[in-house]
Amino acid sequence: xxxxxxxxxxLEVPGIEGIDxxxxxxxxxxxEKALKKMSPEEVVEEVKKSGLRGRGGAGFPTGxxxxxxxxxxxxxxxxxxxxxxSEPGTFKDRFLMEKIPHLLVEAxxxxxxALGANTSYIYIRGEYMYLLEILxxxxxxxxxxxxxxxxxxxxxxxHDLVVTPGGGAYICGEETALLESLEGKRGNPRIxxxxxxxxxxxxxxxxxxxxxxxxxxxxxxxDGGEAYAAIGxxxxxxxxxxxxxxxxxxxxxxxxxxGMTVEEFIYGDDYCRGIANGKKLKACVPGxxxxxxxxxxxxxxxAAGEDRLMTYESLADGGFKxxxxxxxxxxxVFDEDQCIVRNTWNFTRFYAHExxxxxxxxxxxxxxxxxxxxxxxxxxxxxxxxxxxADINKKIEGNTICPLGDAAAWPVAAAIHHFREEFEWHVTxxxxxxxxxxxxxxxxxxx
Amino acid sequence: xxxxxxxxxxxxxxxxxxxxxxxxxxxxxQFPEGKQKSAILTLLHLAQAELGxxxxxxxxxxxxxxxxxxxxxxxxxxxxxxxxxxxxxxxVFEVCxxxxxxxxxxxxxxxxxxxRLNIGVGETxxxxxxxxxxxxxxxxxGYGPLLQCRHRFHEHLTxxxxxxxxxxxxxxxxxxGAL
Ligand SMILES: Cc1cc2nc3c(=O)[nH]c(=O)nc-3n(C[C@H](O)[C@H](O)[C@H](O)COP(=O)(O)O)c2cc1C
Ligand code: SF4
Numbered sequence: 116x117x118x119x120x121x122x123x124x125x126l127e128v129p130g131i132e133g134i135d136x137x138x139x140x141x142x143x144x145x146x147e148k149a150l151k152k153m154s155p156e157e158v159v160e161e162v163k164k165s166g167l168r169g170r171g172g173a174g175f176p177t178g179x180x181x182x183x184x185x186x187x188x189x190x191x192x193x194x195x196x197x198x199x200x201s202e203p204g205t206f207k208d209r210f211l212m213e214k215i216p217h218l219l220v221e222a223x224x225x226x227x228x229a230l231g232a233n234t235s236y237i238y239i240r241g242e243y244m245y246l247l248e249i250l251x252x253x254x255x256x257x258x259x260x261x262x263x264x265x266x267x268x269x270x271x272x273x274h275d276l277v278v279t280p281g282g283g284a285y286i287c288g289e290e291t292a293l294l295e296s297l298e299g300k301r302g303n304p305r306i307x308x309x310x311x312x313x314x315x316x317x318x319x320x321x322x323x324x325x326x327x328x329x330x331x332x333x334x335x336x337x338d339g340g341e342a343y344a345a346i347g348x349x350x351x352x353x354x355x356x357x358x359x360x361x362x363x364x365x366x367x368x369x370x371x372x373x374g375m376t377v378e379e380f381i382y383g384d385d386y387c388r389g390i391a392n393g394k395k396l397k398a399c400v401p402g403x404x405x406x407x408x409x410x411x412x413x414x415x416x417x418a419a420g421e422d423r424l425m426t427y428e429s430l431a432d433g434g435f436k437x438x439x440x441x442x443x444x445x446x447x448v449f450d451e452d453q454c455i456v457r458n459t460w461n462f463t464r465f466y467a468h469e470x471x472x473x474x475x476x477x478x479x480x481x482x483x484x485x486x487x488x489x490x491x492x493x494x495x496x497x498x499x500x501x502x503x504x505a506d507i508n509k510k511i512e513g514n515t516i517c518p519l520g521d522a523a524a525w526p527v528a529a530a531i532h533h534f535r536e537e538f539e540w541h542v543t544x545x546x547x548x549x550x551x552x553x554x555x556x557x558x559x560x561x562x
Numbered sequence: 563x564x565x566x567x568x569x570x571x572x573x574x575x576x577x578x579x580x581x582x583x584x585x586x587x588x589x590x591x592q593f594p595e596g597k598q599k600s601a602i603l604t605l606l607h608l609a610q611a612e613l614g615x616x617x618x619x620x621x622x623x624x625x626x627x628x629x630x631x632x633x634x635x636x637x638x639x640x641x642x643x644x645x646x647x648x649x650x651x652x653x654v655f656e657v658c659x660x661x662x663x664x665x666x667x668x669x670x671x672x673x674x675x676x677x678r679l680n681i682g683v684g685e686t687x688x689x690x691x692x693x694x695x696x697x698x699x700x701x702x703x704g705y706g707p708l709l710q711c712r713h714r715f716h717e718h719l720t721x722x723x724x725x726x727x728x729x730x731x732x733x734x735x736x737x738x739g740a741l
Binding site: 200201202203204205206209234240241242243244245247248277279280281282283284285296297298299300301302317358359360361362366367368404445447449453457458461462465468469471 | 592593594597599600601602603604606607628634637638641642643644645659660661662664665666697698699700701702703704705706710713714715739740741
């Protein structure tokens, strides 16, 4: 497969993080083209045609999101870039911002032009403080060259771009929590509606998009939405950054054309090169910790025996019973020596730690699940604990202000669904479970 | 040792250097008139980088600078995990313990560091140099196990690398990664 690179095209160019080299390789040409030859509506139209879907996890069509932005007279609008990247398994935005910071800067100005925003913000997680400094440098360079500021390239369009840090809170990746945080408050998600498109930052219409989503707009406007849509399969268009981690020979960030097989991604020479240390694949969480885990026999093939593809649709094939999700592209691979119970407990501990505490089902439920899973993991659990988990799960699901509750509940449900025999083994063999891992699942669960 | 649940000691003034105040001022200027509160997290980060931790008088001073109520700073500082609300060692090792790092050995790494420094998680060495903390996903999942110290990532760690790292910090040869 001829794998085109749109985001990381110039990754290997020495000095691409500086503005001169970036410009030499066509940088800011697309911004110039848009400002001089296109109306904001035409830019939005190209994004719609491209079929680009949000890369932050939910996969919502970006063009549609942009067209929902309210445009009342005399009220500023904002574009906010979500660089909070905290979903376990996800480290792609960091890679992009570190290697090619000007791509994001150009994309922010370009997207802001389309949305009619004269100020935009990049909210970056506090743990990426070194990246904030890289971005600030890029922003200063862009101001100096007239790509930011007043009357950019004589177009009459003014734009200011500010980058500001979070303080260590996964929940601030949720867009309304992010806006609260950007306003200088605790990161408590807001009740929706109103949606940010109507009332966002400081009560003004706001679009929140992921780093990678915004960065993709540059190549979409450069080559045209149709060219972008020609890459990929069906509603999974264009390229996607996948951050691969866990027990792989070659973990890292890869830009793939949507539609390649999972098999090639895990085992291919150009990608992860298989499972580390000659071990066997046990399971995979293909889209960040919030998506359902797949047992080895459902990773490269769907339940119907078809090749599993790296697309929104194929990864979700089979629904919660035998499928998962592309999510944020955080691709986590487990080898045969890993313990699913321990991992499920670990992830649940993460959600319990990160719950903002506003909703009782999430605040209490994640804590209970963490305790019950810890009990199971340490050989002190009972068989009915497994059903208790399912029960807590049901009480969280759908009963909370933001999707963190669901994100905590679903992976537990999926782990129990596929790996129930391993959970039960922890109860029936409590001592053995402390000394060795269960290994590969014996009995494939039939949907 | 001061503690977050202790009464506020506003009488004990805290000193921000001119350089720190200048940086804070620039951060505030980035936001529109009347929206200065948006700079609060930056101010807390800057204060912590200079003073090592966030005390109640520090929060009070930030409130004063931003023209907001002290409680607005307290509630923010206590929400976000990056702020140390108690004195910590000069070098705080925050070791990621979440799933992807666990798959590649973060549990063993945490144990190893604890043994080397002779402290448990959350504790500080007697010489006040090191504090060991665990952190949830730091965004380096493909490069684990890893830790962060003064905004610098240390990745692909092994027991040997960590031992060398501790030595380098002791010698003071590693600069902060930012701020
Ligand atoms: C708990 C939670 C955490 C999230 N974390 C992130 C994140 O770190 N980065 C991100 O881009 N989106 C994150 N999202 C999704 C955002 O709410 C939002 O949908 C996204 O920023 C929209 O951008 P997109 O349409 O470009 O994907 C998170 C959502 C939830 C519920
Ligand atoms: S679901 Fe959890 S994280 Fe989301 S608002 Fe409710 S308590 Fe907070």
